[in-house]
Amino acid sequence: MARQTYVLSHAAIGGMQAAASAAPRAARALMEHGVEDGQFLCLLAPDGSVLDPAADLYDIAFGLFAMAWWYRFSGDRRALFVAEESIANLRLLLASPSGRGFVARADKAGPHQQNPHMHLFEAAIFLAAFSGRPAFRALADDLFALAEDVLIDRATSTLAEFFDDAWRPLGIDGPIRIEPGHHYEWVWLLHRYGALANQPRAYAIADKLFDFALRHGHDPQTGLVLSAVSPAGKSIATDLRVWPNTEFLKAQIAMRERHNSGPGFDAAAIDANLDRISAYFLTSQPSGPAARLANGFWIDCLEGDSYRAKSDHVPASTLYHLFFAFAELLRHRSGHGHFSGLPW
Numbered sequence: 001m002a003r004q005t006y007v008l009s010h011a012a013i014g015g016m017q018a019a020a021s022a023a024p025r026a027a028r029a030l031m032e033h034g035v036e037d038g039q040f041l042c043l044l045a046p047d048g049s050v051l052d053p054a055a056d057l058y059d060i061a062f063g064l065f066a067m068a069w070w071y072r073f074s075g076d077r078r079a080l081f082v083a084e085e086s087i088a089n090l091r092l093l094l095a096s097p098s099g100r101g102f103v104a105r106a107d108k109a110g111p112h113q114q115n116p117h118m119h120l121f122e123a124a125i126f127l128a129a130f131s132g133r134p135a136f137r138a139l140a141d142d143l144f145a146l147a148e149d150v151l152i153d154r155a156t157s158t159l160a161e162f163f164d165d166a167w168r169p170l171g172i173d174g175p176i177r178i179e180p181g182h183h184y185e186w187v188w189l190l191h192r193y194g195a196l197a198n199q200p201r202a203y204a205i206a207d208k209l210f211d212f213a214l215r216h217g218h219d220p221q222t223g224l225v226l227s228a229v230s231p232a233g234k235s236i237a238t239d240l241r242v243w244p245n246t247e248f249l250k251a252q253i254a255m256r257e258r259h260n261s262g263p264g265f266d267a268a269a270i271d272a273n274l275d276r277i278s279a280y281f282l283t284s285q286p287s288g289p290a291a292r293l294a295n296g297f298w299i300d301c302l303e304g305d306s307y308r309a310k311s312d313h314v315p316a317s318t319l320y321h322l323f324f325a326f327a328e329l330l331r332h333r334s335g336h337g338h339f340s341g342l343p344w
Contacts, residue, residue: 001030002040002062003320009069010327014343020073027070031082034063038089055093055106057116060086064123072130072341083127084135098167101146111170112163114151117143118185125192129339137196144193144202147186157208158231159183175230177237180217181244183209184225184251188328191254195338203258210251214264217244222307223276238304242281243318246325249273253332274329285309298322 005026011019033048034041040063043052064083071079094102096112102120104113121143127136150167152159160169161177169176187206194202216233217226225244227237252273255265263269280302284293289312293299300318301310327343336342 001026001034001044002059002066003317005030005066006062006069007319007323009066009073010323010341010343012073013069013341014327023070023073027066027074027076027079030063030066031078035082035086038085039093040064040086054108055089057090057094057102057104057113058119060090060094061116061119061123064127065119068123068126068130069341072126080127080131080133083123084133087135087139098165100150100167101143111172112165112167114159114161114163115182117146117151118182118189121147121193122189125189125196126339129192129196130341140193140196144190144197144199147190148201148205152186152205152209153231156231157212159186159209160231161228169231175236177228178231179228179244180213180225181227181241181247183213183217184244184247187213187251188247188254191258192338206254210255210264213248213251219304222280223272224280224302227304239310240280240302240304240307242277242298242300243321245273245277245281246321249277249325250328253328257332270329280307 005023008019008023008026012023033044036050036053039055040060041050041052042054042056042059043050045051064086067079067083070076090102093106096103101112101117104110104116121140124136124140124143127133128140150163153169158178159182161179161182162170162172164170171177187210190202190206190209193199194206212233216229218224219226219240224240225248226235227239227241227244229235249270252265252270255262256270259265261267281299282293285291285299285308288308290299290309297314298318299309299311300315302308303310330344331340331342334342334344
């Protein structure tokens with residue numbers, strides 16, 4: 001619900017009338033049914049009843065992100081109230097016993113996870129940029145400090161997925177997992193934070209993350225972004241998903257806007273990435289579950305050995321990645337600023 005509220009709000013800013021009609025319904029449903037006792041809920045039934053009330057950091061992050069973009073489109077100050085209350089609740093109930101960052105879920109012990117912190121960082125950046133409110137900027141600053149101090153390994157310039165109680169990188173049933181798609185997602189976010197906070201260290205970290213992913217994070221046969229590698233750069237997951245490639249596109253745009261040109265983000269590299277996304281994920285395949293692909297649908301996952309569609313359905317959550325990447329491309333080509341909100 002939160003991701004679709006974001007997509008509809010961002011598209012509505014660009015003047016898409018269908019999105020402008022649907023965004024208020026989506027935002028209202030999210031705020032009326034998806035928030036309880038000051039926090040975003042985890043899971044609802046279609047009738048709005050609560051299936052899982054637990055506070056989940058990943059879901060909360062996207063709820064906050066939706067509020068940022070709904071506010072940017074509508075000016076609805078309720079969104080800021082909901083977001084500030086959610087963050088206050090978050091700091092109270094999900095604060096990590098380590099004193100840094102947050103636990104992944106209120107009702108379940110487990111490793112610290114970088115992914116929900118990344119999306120929380122994303123939400124805080126845009127809430128701060130769109131509203132100027134101190135609570136949002138403070139959260140963004142705290143999360144940058146966490147990334148700089150513990151999430152990103154300075155020796156290897158890698159970003160692990162899981163960490164133990166003391167924020168040391170942790171392998172789950174195997175080697176430490178590095179996801180090149182998340183490297184690229186952080187590259188783009190660090191550029192946004194660098195612009196928000198006038199923080200040159202964010203750009204320096206982004207350059208190193210981009211370099212590692214570019215050197216170790218691509219399938220040698222197709223150029224598609226690998227799902228996961230070890231800290232040494234060896235592939236440890238064979239499936240290929242669309243979202244790491246759209247995050248590569250966002251990272252390419254961020255690097256190009258700052259450096260103008262360079263390995264992996266010159267005009268030819270961006271065009272090549274667009275061609276790969278189109279050919280492998282947005283085009284019908286000769287046979288199998290993606291033999292017919294309606295306009296607006298996508299192939300979410302490929303088998304790493306055959307490059308054939310692995311999934312036989314279209315996950316709605318992936319629309320956030322696709323829409324934002326192409327909106328960023330069009331924003332860049334139209335010359336709009338980072339926080340203009342204008343997608344084209």
